[in-house]
Amino acid sequence: MHSIFSVTVAEAALPYLLFRLADEFGADMLPGAPGERGIIGVRPVRELVLGKDTPRRALQDFCFDVVGWTPTLGYLSYTLGLEGFGLGTVKPQSLPQGHLKQYAAVLLLTSDGDGRLQAECRTVRTQGPQGLLGRLERVCRESAAGGALPEFTPPLPRGGLRERLRQSLGEAAYVQGVEAVLERIRSGDTYQLNLSTRFSVNLADVAFDPLRLFLHFWRSHPAPFHAWLNSTNAMTGSPVRILSTSPERFLRVRQGEVLAQPIKGTLALPRPASELSPEAIAVRGQLLTESPKEDAELSMIVDLLRNDISRHCAFGSVQVPRHKAIFAVDALLQMYSDVTGRLESGSTCLDLLLDAFPGGSVTGCPKRRTLRIIEALEPHCRDLYCGSVVCIEGPQTMESSIAIRTGWYDEGTGELCFYAGSGIVAGSDPQAEYRETLAKAGKFMRAMER
Amino acid sequence: MLNGTFARILLADNNDSFTGNLAHLLHAATGCVPRVVPYGALAGVSPDACDLLVISPGPGHPEEYGGYARFLDSGLPVLGICMGMQVINGHFGGITARLPEPGGCVHGRQDRIVMDGQVRLVARYHSLHCARLGVGLRITATLQASGSQRVPVVMALEHETRPLMGYQFHPESFLTPQGEWYIHHALDFFRHRC
Numbered sequence: 307m308h309s310i311f312s313v314t315v316a317e318a319a320l321p322y323l324l325f326r327l328a329d330e331f332g333a334d335m336l337p338g339a340p341g342e343r344g345i346i347g348v349r350p351v352r353e354l355v356l357g358k359d360t361p362r363r364a365l366q367d368f369c370f371d372v373v374g375w376t377p378t379l380g381y382l383s384y385t386l387g388l389e390g391f392g393l394g395t396v397k398p399q400s401l402p403q404g405h406l407k408q409y410a411a412v413l414l415l416t417s418d419g420d421g422r423l424q425a426e427c428r429t430v431r432t433q434g435p436q437g438l439l440g441r442l443e444r445v446c447r448e449s450a451a452g453g454a455l456p457e458f459t460p461p462l463p464r465g466g467l468r469e470r471l472r473q474s475l476g477e478a479a480y481v482q483g484v485e486a487v488l489e490r491i492r493s494g495d496t497y498q499l500n501l502s503t504r505f506s507v508n509l510a511d512v513a514f515d516p517l518r519l520f521l522h523f524w525r526s527h528p529a530p531f532h533a534w535l536n537s538t539n540a541m542t543g544s545p546v547r548i549l550s551t552s553p554e555r556f557l558r559v560r561q562g563e564v565l566a567q568p569i570k571g572t573l574a575l576p577r578p579a580s581e582l583s584p585e586a587i588a589v590r591g592q593l594l595t596e597s598p599k600e601d602a603e604l605s606m607i608v609d610l611l612r613n614d615i616s617r618h619c620a621f622g623s624v625q626v627p628r629h630k631a632i633f634a635v636d637a638l639l640q641m642y643s644d645v646t647g648r649l650e651s652g653s654t655c656l657d658l659l660l661d662a663f664p665g666g667s668v669t670g671c672p673k674r675r676t677l678r679i680i681e682a683l684e685p686h687c688r689d690l691y692c693g694s695v696v697c698i699e700g701p702q703t704m705e706s707s708i709a710i711r712t713g714w715y716d717e718g719t720g721e722l723c724f725y726a727g728s729g730i731v732a733g734s735d736p737q738a739e740y741r742e743t744l745a746k747a748g749k750f751m752r753a754m755e756r
Numbered sequence: 757m758l759n760g761t762f763a764r765i766l767l768a769d770n771n772d773s774f775t776g777n778l779a780h781l782l783h784a785a786t787g788c789v790p791r792v793v794p795y796g797a798l799a800g801v802s803p804d805a806c807d808l809l810v811i812s813p814g815p816g817h818p819e820e821y822g823g824y825a826r827f828l829d830s831g832l833p834v835l836g837i838c839m840g841m842q843v844i845n846g847h848f849g850g851i852t853a854r855l856p857e858p859g860g861c862v863h864g865r866q867d868r869i870v871m872d873g874q875v876r877l878v879a880r881y882h883s884l885h886c887a888r889l890g891v892g893l894r895i896t897a898t899l900q901a902s903g904s905q906r907v908p909v910v911m912a913l914e915h916e917t918r919p920l921m922g923y924q925f926h927p928e929s930f931l932t933p934q935g936e937w938y939i940h941h942a943l944d945f946f947r948h949r950c
Contacts, residue, residue, distance in 0.1 A: 492854055494839070494883035495815050497863040598865070606864035606881070609774060609929050616776035621783040626930045672773035675815040732861045732883070 310411070311443045312426040319452035320415070320423060321521050324534075326445050326453075327413070328517050331438075332536055334379050334407060336697055336705075337415065339530030344415035344423075345697055347379045347407060349438055355538075356386060356404035358394070366656055368406060369698045376430060378698040380406035381535060381548065381709065384688040387664035388681070391674050397687035400716065400723075402540045404693075410435050411442060458522035460756045461514040467507065467754045474686035475503040477740055483683050484736035490679055491732050498606050499670035499679060501739070502727030504686035505747055507754060510720025516547040519753060527636050527749050529553040531707035533695040537714075544718025548690065551749065553635040554642075554708040556665045556694050557615070559655040562702045564615055564647040568607040568667040569708075570729060571600035571641035574745045579634030587639065591632035594641045603731050604630060604641055610671045611645045614662035619647030636749055655704035659696070665708045668692040670729065690714065691725040713750055724750040762833070762943060765790035766806035768798055770814025770821060770839060774881075777928035778812055778837065785939035798823045803830035808946065811840030813926065817884065818842040818852050833919035833946035835939075838882055841913065841922025848890025848915075855885050856907065866931045869911040871897035878911070879929030886910040886924065892917065919949035 315323055320337065324346075327333040331348045338344030354360075354368045369378045382404040385395055389403065414426045425446050427439065462470065475483055480503055487499045520534045535548040555567040571594045579587060594600050612624050628644035649658060669692070670676040696706045713724030726747035728739040765782055767790040769775040775792060782790045790810065793801055803809070809827050811834065821843050828834060828847045836844045842852040855861050861883035868875050876897075889895065889910070897912035914921045927938035 491863075492861055492883055494817065494854075494861070497881055497883075602862075602864035604864075605879075605929075605931055609777060609864070609879075609881075609926075609931070612930060613773050613776040616780050621780055621789070624777075624780060629930075666773070672771065672813075672815050674771040674773075732863055 308429055310427040310429055310439055311446070312424055313443070313446040313450055315423045315425050315446065315450045316452060317417065317421050317423055319449055321525055322453040322455045323425070323446065323449035324524070325455055325517065325521055326449055328534060330445060331442070334536055335534040336379060336695065337524065337532055341417055341419065342530065345377060345379065346413040346415070347377070347409035348413065348442060349410040349435070350407040351410050352408040354406045355402045356382070356406075358389060358403065360403065362660060365406070365660070366654065369656055370654065370701055372408070374430060375428075375699065376408050377412055378406050378408055379535075379696070380404065381537070381690055381695045382659075382663065382693050383690045384664045384693040386693065388677060390660065390663060391677055393677055393681060395681060395687055399540050399687050399689055401537060401546065401689040401714070405535075405537045406696075410438060413442075413446070455521065456518055458515075458518040458753075459513070460754055461509050461512045462755050464755050467751060470507050471751075472506045473503055474684070480740045480743065481736040484730050484734060484739050486683060487679070487730040488732070488734065491730070496676045496679055497671050498603060498729055498731045499676050500668050500692070500727050500729050501680070502684060502688065502691065502725050503743060504691075504723060504725050505750065506721050506723040508719070508721050514715075514722070516549060516715035516722070520549045522753060523549065523551045523749065527551060529635050529711065531555065531695065533707070535695070539716055539718060542718050544716060546714050546716050548712070548714045550695050550707065550709050550712040552695070552707045552710050552712060553640065554667065554710060556706040556708045557655075557659055557662060557704065558706070559649060559658065559702055559704045562649040564619060564649055564658065566611045566615055566645040567642050568604070568611050568645070568665075569640045569642045570604035570607050570667060571597070572742055572745070573639040574742075575634070575637045575639060578637045579639070587634055590639055594632060594639060595630045599731065599733050600641060601630065603729055604643060606671055606731070607667045608643045608645055610666035610673070611662075614666055615645065615647045615658060617661050618650050618653035618658040620650050623648040638745065649702060654701040655698065656701075659694070659704065659706060663694065664692050665694065668708055668710060668727070688725065711746060711749065762786060762808040762946070763788050764806045765808045765810060766801065767792045767810045767812060768795055768824070769793065769812050770795045772812045772814045774926065774928055775812040778810065781928040781935050782810065782939060785936040786943070795821060795823065803827050803832045806832065808832070809834045811836040811843055813838035813840060813881065815839075818846040828920065831918070833950060834921070835942045836922040837928070838924060838926060841924050842884060842886060844920050844922045845886045845890045845893060845913065848892055850886055850890030850893065851888035852884050853887035855883060855909070864931070868900040869897045869925065870900050871912060875900060877933055878925035878927070879931035880925050881929070882924060886913065889913070914945060917949075919946045921945055
């Protein structure tokens with residue numbers, strides 16, 4: 307890829323730039339965590355929509371059979387992972403098994419750590435689409451100091467959500483589901499299982515702009531793995547806007563060095579973390595790190611992730627350099643660990659990703675039988691939820707998130723759906739697990755009412 | 757087996773999610789790359805084709821896994837981990853049942869066991885346990901007794917005459933310090949039996 311232009315953008319102006327890129331260019335955006343690099347794709351030139359019969363070879367070819375540095379952005383659905391275990395789903399799917407794209411132009415966002423970003427535009431050919439590049443540069447320059455960002459207004463009046471909200475597992479059904487899981491744990495069929503529920507709201511008859519909601523989340527609920535992606539409904543072909551506000555990395559590979567960061571253990575804070583002192587957060591963090599239940603939950607997933615990356619990591623290279631660390635996101639505290647390894651010389655990051663897919667922190671353990679139980683207990687299809695948003699730059703370079711705190715808006719039906727779930731282990735209290743699930747969906751629900 | 761080494765290790769995977777960790781542990785302990793075969797494909801494997809069989813952990817009850825009988829009767833050294841240990845116990849008429857309440861199942865926890873008179877810290881993942889010992893087996897480790905526990909929980913067993921050994925705990929977990937020691941311990945035992 308060739309560098310075309312580079313523009314310095316005030317960090318505070320980024321939401322406005324993102325708005326214009328999505329609004330005027332239909333961009334796909336992974337704006338990145340503060341301090342981490344963001345990446346934005348403009349005008350897709352190659353797309354791969356994954357179906358049930360798409361061979362792995364086709365993915366490898368799509369991502370790696372390219373000239374020069376050509377990043378691939380997109381997502382892989384949870385259902386693709388089911389296929390990998392020979393399970394599949396008979397439930398109606400709204401999204402394809404995955405959707406990957408390469409672009410005429412890519413914008414890289416890097417922070418200088420001093421309130422400014424560099425937005426660097428790159429293309430495959432020096433003779434890029436001149437009209438597009440010229441317009442792109444103009445928009446970046448016009449946005450460098452910010453602009454009037456259209457405000458997000460919740461689509462429904464106060465109290466209006468209740469009658470529209472549909473839930474695949476309501477409180478009673480979810481609690482019953484948790485009890486069924488506990489029985490399967492006592493039988494030794496699963497050691498931990500993530501049970502989710504699907505929320506949906508039809509907004510066809512009210513004013514609603516999913517892009518504004520995404521930017522609202524991006525500003526008000528910072529999380530490291532936000533993504534805005536344009537895709538299509540697998541059945542109807544209508545446009546679907548994906549809003550992912552995930553705090554969780556799945557797998558990162560940099561020059562063959564693998565990092566997995568599973569999150570387990572959630573504690574609701576009385577107020578957003580930004581309004582609490584570091585001491586107050588530390589004290590609450592201890593509640594997580596010293597809880598035997600949360601400890602066991604995370605430890606199990608660490609062993610699962612060690613296993614899942616081991617297949618494509620060199621013998622002796624898999625380590626756990628950090629265990630039971632704490633971070634705050636929204637009004638939640640979360641506990642996580644680092645699992646590292648070195649990619650085997652004959653394997654690509656895509657081999658690693660596909661053989662570790664879907665991410666263990668959102669399935670449970672052991673995976674195969676647990677996936678089967680999830681499929682039986684959940685009435686909904688997870689689609690992209692618990693899949694991954696990915697940025698693949700080469701055979702040894704990749705970033706991916708776990709697509710939780712994620713929803714999508716179908717332009718055809720006017721339906722916004724989002725999901726939330728909770729990890730069930732021996733000793734889980736069904737009511738508490740339901741409350742945790744609601745807390746995770748809270749951000750979407752609160753944004754629905756004025 | 758050649759000169760007391762176990763170069764050809766067959767690792768049977770009961771569709772578990774810790775088998776890869778076990779493969780890496782076996783490699784670390786022996787320098788050999790184990791051949792991993794899913795339980796469903798075990799019918800095509802001869803006991804003569806390996807020097808050692810390691811039965812992985814796995815979901816469910818050992819009764820679901822009848823395919824190990826011919827390996828257990830072949831004279832081949834067999835190390836069973838977690839459900840793998842329960843498979844060995846079941847083969848000799850032992851009974852696997854749910855861990856009794858209070859306490860019940862334990863997943864992802866470090867506990868102390870007493871093994872050959874020594875206290876050791878190990879990782880536990882199990883809902884079921886060896887409730888009655890099979891014929892010809894003996895217990896070599898139990899959970900260190902705690903207040904709520906009424907019966908000893910079997911943490912390791914071996915056959916009195918054959919090269920068969922089982923660990924209920926998980927040496928391959930990052931929660932078990934010195935996991936390789938347990939592989940060496942088993943191999944030493946097999947060398948004496950073979």
